[in-house]
Amino acid sequence: MDRLSVDRIEDRKKNYQKGVDILEMKKKREEGAIQLRKKKRNEHICKKRAMGVDRIVASNDMRDYQPNTFSFPAEMVPAVLEKRDQRLAAPDYSAFQRFTLLVHFIIAxxxxxxxxxxxxxxxxxxAGNSQPSLKTLVEIGISSKLIKLLSSKNENLLSEVSWCLINLSSGPADISSVMLNQNIAKTLAQVLEKCESVELANNFAWILGxxxxxxxxxxxxxxxxxxxKTLVGFINENFNGSSFVIWTLSNLSKGKPMPEEHIILDLLKIFPRAIETDNEDILVDACWILSNITDGEKYIDKVSDIGIIPKLIDLLAHPSQDVQGxxxxVIGNIIVNSDKYTRTLLNLGILDNLGAxxxxxxxxxxxxxxxxxxxxxxGNDEQVELVISHPCMKNIVRFLLDADQNIRYEALWAIGNATHTSNRNIIKKLEKYEVLKSLVENLKDKxxxxxxxxxxxxxxxxxxxxQTSADTGxxxxxxxxxxxxxxxxxxxxQSHPNVTIYNIAVHIMMKYYGVEEDVDENLNGSESNGFVFS
Structure with a gap:
């Protein structure tokens, strides 16, 4: 393989943008996506249980106490509570005073x-549109009491407590840290081992997620x-009622370093069932888990052994954009991290779905x-021939002139990869698409x-x-x-300030047109990180 091809591989793996580590970018994108998914998931709370409340507000900014908006009328206090403490329903108490009394009442x-x-x-x-401060709640000590109540046998109480903890855990990260210090993770793990209620199990998992x-x-x-292991067992026994549990597993599978091998192997036990469902939410979260597991070569064989690659290709044509994405x-991870399955993917007709x-x-x-x-x-020449001969190639070339810089750049990389071959017939086929013309247009890019x-x-x-000019010269x-x-x-x-661009331009002029470089004294002894040719 020539030096330019080697450079291209290294560039593709490490330098999606000059000076930016692609792994760091991926980490930031992943963290942002996780937080967005957490927010979206929490916005579903009142669809499940809010009882007359329009929606949960997931914005951290609105979780700070706002005396002008927080509402807690005396009418919300049931008789059983008023009987225990009349102040809870006192008409002259402010919302915040009544709320503070309620919290201390629960604690005691x-x-x-x-x-x-x-x-x-x-x-x-x-769960209301106007909320008290979650930080204030935790500082008073309500989270500790709620966590203690998770050991109760009373399902009605557990249901209410779990919803309170879902709301608390959807707040700022420092609240989650406090609850972890109060042993919520171990407590929930123990409760889940004995939990027989599908609703409660989903709620407990939601908190962990x-x-x-x-x-x-x-x-x-x-x-x-x-x-x-407990959550995976629950899914296999209660699959249709496990959407929040699978979402939690998708969060637990994310991030670097990857979870330990025994955890990954447990996660894989929910497949292939998890991607054969019609439930869109489960499909998205299941694919998220697979995306995390295939982020590296180590477990791709394990994923393939489950027999889900054909289904993943089918999901590229799913009506949901999120599922497709x-x-x-996952498919991209498999292609990037293992050459072993490239031919399998092509034989399964993946080009049709990618082309669409x-x-x-x-x-x-x-x-x-x-x-x-x-x-x-x-890939090898056979693989390149398959792509170039497929109708999708016309669109790849078309994107070389796309108005979107990022789309154009991906198309450039694709074409650049195709040109690494030494097979002159492949280059001839590329030229049937007027690739050179589009590449010249890209030389005008900034x-x-x-x-x-x-x-x-x-x-x-x-x-x-x-290579093709041997006969004619x-x-x-x-x-x-x-x-x-x-x-x-x-x-x-050749007057471009970027040394790499300057060097490549000079190289092409000298190699194919016999034009000698005009040596600029200011460029004498170019930087060590410049473009190098063999």
């Missing part, structure tokens, strides 16, 4: 029937309890499809990374032209490039 009370009614009021307040979403340390603390991410995604209105799906196609184009990829692809194409591809104005662009790029 031991009667479970009374506590159930008190927790119900608290749950309604926490919220907490684990806040940090890797939180995730690890929860994993240490061994709760994953996560399925394409190139027409998708969602930009991120187009990018994922281009990324996967680009990795196929970096983004250095775009210019570098375009120049490397041009160099590979012109090199193939030297004329490099027709170099001639065509000149006719398209490419040489003029190269001359212009």
């Amino acid at each position: 009370e031991e009667d479970e029937a009374v506590l159930t009614e008190a927790a119900k009021v608290l749950r309604k307040l926490l 919220n907490i684990s979403a806040d940090s890797i340390d939180n995730r690890d603390t929860i994993l240490e309890t061994g709760v994953v 996560f399925a394409s991410r 995604l190139l027409y998708h209105p969602r930009r991120s799906l187009k990018k994922e499809a281009l990324l996967s196609l680009g990795n196929f184009l970096f 983004h250095p990374k775009t210019l570098v990829v375009a120049l490397k692809a041009i160099d590979c194409i012109l090199e193939a032209g030297t 004329i490099n027709m591809l170099a001639y065509k490039f000149q006719e398209l104005g490419g040489v003029d662009m190269l001359e212009f790029l």
Whole structure:
């Protein structure tokens, strides 16, 4: 393999953007996605249980006490609570005063029937459009009492307590940290082992999912309890009622370092059933789990052994954009991390579904499809031929001139990967798509990374032209490039401030057009990190 091809591999793996570590970018994107998923999941609370409350407000900003908006009318206090403490229903008490009394009442009370009614009021307040401060609640000590109540045998009380804890755990990360210090992870793990209620199990898992979403340390603390095995067992016994449990497992599978091997193997036990369902939420979360597990080569064989690769390809055509997105991410991980299954994916007709995604209105799906196609184009000549001969190739080339910079860059990488071959027939087929013409247009781009990829692809194409000129002595591809104005662009790029771009432009001019470099004293002894040719 030539130096340009090696450079391309390393660039693709490590430098999606100059000066930015792709692993760090991926980590930040993942953390942001997890928090967004946590927020969306928590916005479903009142669909399940809020009882007349419109929705839960997941914004941290609105979780601070606002005396002008927080409402706690005396009418919300049931008779059983008023009988125990008349101040709770006193008309001259402010909402905050009444709320503080309620919290202290719950902390001190031991009667479970009374506590159930008190927790119900608290749950309604926490799920309301106007909320008390969650931080204030925790500081007073309510979370410690609620965690203690998880050991109760009273299902009605457990239901109300679990909803209160769901609301608390959906707040700022420091609240989750406090609750972990109060042993909530171990307590929930123990309760889940004996839990027979599907609703309660989902609620308990939901709390753990919220907490684990806040940090890797939180995730690890929860994993240490061994709760994953319990949750997996619950899913296999109560699959249709396990959507929140699977969501929690998706959070517990995220992040670096990856969970220990025995945990990964437990997670894989929910498949293939988890991606054969019609439930969109479960499909999304199941694919998220697979995306986390396949983020590296280690477990891809295990994933393949389950027999789910054909189903993942089918999910690329799922009506849900979210399902398509996560399925394409899993497929992309398999392609990037293991050459072993490339041929299998191609034989299963993946090009048809990836090609269809190139027409998708969602930009991120187009990018994922281009990324996967680009990795196929970096395969052996047989694989490259399959992609180039497929109708999707026309769209890949079309995207070389797309108005979206990111889409254009992915298409450039795909074409650049295809040009790494030494097979002149492949280059000839590429030229039927007028690739050189589009590459010359990209030399007008202002983004250095775009210019570098375009120049490397041009160099590979012109090199193939030297192989076909043995009989005539004329490099027709170099001639065509000149006719398209490419040489003029190269001359212009020789004054580019980016050393890598300058070096590639000079290299192409010298190699294919016999033009000697005009040595600029200011560039004498170029930087050690410049482009190197062998």
